[in-house]
Amino acid sequence: MPVPDTSKPMLAALAGQTQTRPPFWLMRQAGRYLAEYRAVRAKAGGFLDLCYNPDLAVEVTLQPIRRYGMDAAILFSDILVVPHALGQPLAYLEGEGPKLDPVRTVAGLQRLSMERFHETLAPVYETVGRLSRELPKETTLIGFAGAPWTVASYMVEGGGSKEYSHIKSWAYGDPAGFAKLMDLLVESTTEYLSRQIQAGAEVVQLFDSWAGVLPETAFRRWVIEPTRRIVAGLKARHPAVPVIGFPRAAGLMYEAYAAETGVDAVGLDTMIPVSWAAKTLQPRLPVQGNLDPILLVTGGQALQDAVHGILSALNDGPFVFNLGHGITQVTPPDNVAELTRLLRTWPEWR
Numbered sequence: 001m002p003v004p005d006t007s008k009p010m011l012a013a014l015a016g017q018t019q020t021r022p023p024f025w026l027m028r029q030a031g032r033y034l035a036e037y038r039a040v041r042a043k044a045g046g047f048l049d050l051c052y053n054p055d056l057a058v059e060v061t062l063q064p065i066r067r068y069g070m071d072a073a074i075l076f077s078d079i080l081v082v083p084h085a086l087g088q089p090l091a092y093l094e095g096e097g098p099k100l101d102p103v104r105t106v107a108g109l110q111r112l113s114m115e116r117f118h119e120t121l122a123p124v125y126e127t128v129g130r131l132s133r134e135l136p137k138e139t140t141l142i143g144f145a146g147a148p149w150t151v152a153s154y155m156v157e158g159g160g161s162k163e164y165s166h167i168k169s170w171a172y173g174d175p176a177g178f179a180k181l182m183d184l185l186v187e188s189t190t191e192y193l194s195r196q197i198q199a200g201a202e203v204v205q206l207f208d209s210w211a212g213v214l215p216e217t218a219f220r221r222w223v224i225e226p227t228r229r230i231v232a233g234l235k236a237r238h239p240a241v242p243v244i245g246f247p248r249a250a251g252l253m254y255e256a257y258a259a260e261t262g263v264d265a266v267g268l269d270t271m272i273p274v275s276w277a278a279k280t281l282q283p284r285l286p287v288q289g290n291l292d293p294i295l296l297v298t299g300g301q302a303l304q305d306a307v308h309g310i311l312s313a314l315n316d317g318p319f320v321f322n323l324g325h326g327i328t329q330v331t332p333p334d335n336v337a338e339l340t341r342l343l344r345t346w347p348e349w350r
């Protein structure tokens with residue numbers, strides 16, 4: 001068995017240690033709620049130009065760490081650089097989110113390949129390498145990718161979706177054909193995360209933001225199984241690097257996900273009752289989460305009460321404090337400072 005590095009609070013939590021003060025980071029902690037991010041973003045031109053520019057990507061990754069001193073920095077990039085590097089045209093339209101030229105058939109897959117994959121993503125690996133040299137010594141560097149189901153949803157729908165009708169129709173109606181897309185994503189995502197780890201990522205997180213839209217049988221096949229394959233592939237090459245899985249809105253399927261994918265920790269969404277997670281998930285593995293990002297917009301007593309509830313339930317076991325979904329762009333930066341203060345002074349105000 002590899003010996004985990006527990007010299008950093010984030011890594012200690014992921015290795016199963018209970019700590020007095022919870023380590024924390026926030027999903028989407030680099031972003032538009034910070035004026036310094038907006039300034040760099042304006043300078044970069046397009047959002048993808050920012051993701052593929054190591055100077056600027058390093059800078060925006062470090063911005064929230066400088067302000068708030070989170071225990072972990074997450075690589076600044078996006079889950080959709082994987083389809084982009086596979087050859088799928090991608091654009092981020094102002095105010096509309098990502099748009100892709102949709103792939104909906106096996107024939108459409110012919111346009112995708114791994115031929116220029118690592119070459120396209122080389123600037124991301126460069127960003128990871130520089131971050132691993134520049135971060136404060138107590139700060140953990142997290143790499144990430146989207147999980148296959150969530151990335152496929154953008155690839156097939158052509159962007160964000162409400163109904164997921166195209167991807168579900170393909171997955172339900174032609175599972176063998178859809179499996180070819182998922183196989184490509186399992187392979188490319190494993191490769192991508194492995195390169196991030198080689199470049200210096202100490203933990204990786206798989207974002208499965210749309211895991212919650214599938215019924216049980218499909219959830220097992222298109223969420224649990226591809227995740228299990230990626231984790232197995234990473235463990236074969238990097239046995240000591242923890243993998244966090246975030247199957248957002250998976251509800252009652254969280255338990256099977258935690259038991260069967262091989263992930264080292266699970267990220268809890270906002271809807272998961274913390275008492276249930278403490279009883280059912282935490283005895284098996286460390287958990288991360290799950291403050292409603294809107295409470296960080298609200299602030300004040302409502303924020304403090306919610307943080308109290310989460311810490312009371314989860315901080316007596318291995319735990320990483322986080323949000324239950326990404327931070328929103330209308331979050332007042334002072335509320336993040338207040339959250340930081342609450343977490344740093346726990347359990348004094350219990």
Ligand code: CP3
Pocket residue numbers: 026027028029030031032041047074075076077078079080092097098144160207209325326
């Ligand atoms: O957490 C971090 O600070 C690291 C960076 C990060 C981004 N996206 C930056 C980003 C991470 C980890 C992501 C993950 C991501 N991207 C997910 C999974 C997590 C989740 O939120 O569910 C998803 C589904 C995406 C796809 C994506 N990227 C969407 C839907 C959008 C548009 C939404 C929006 O807020 O405009 C993006 C763009 C994006 N990714 C932005 C950032 C900071 C905003 C782009 C900008 O600056 O204009």
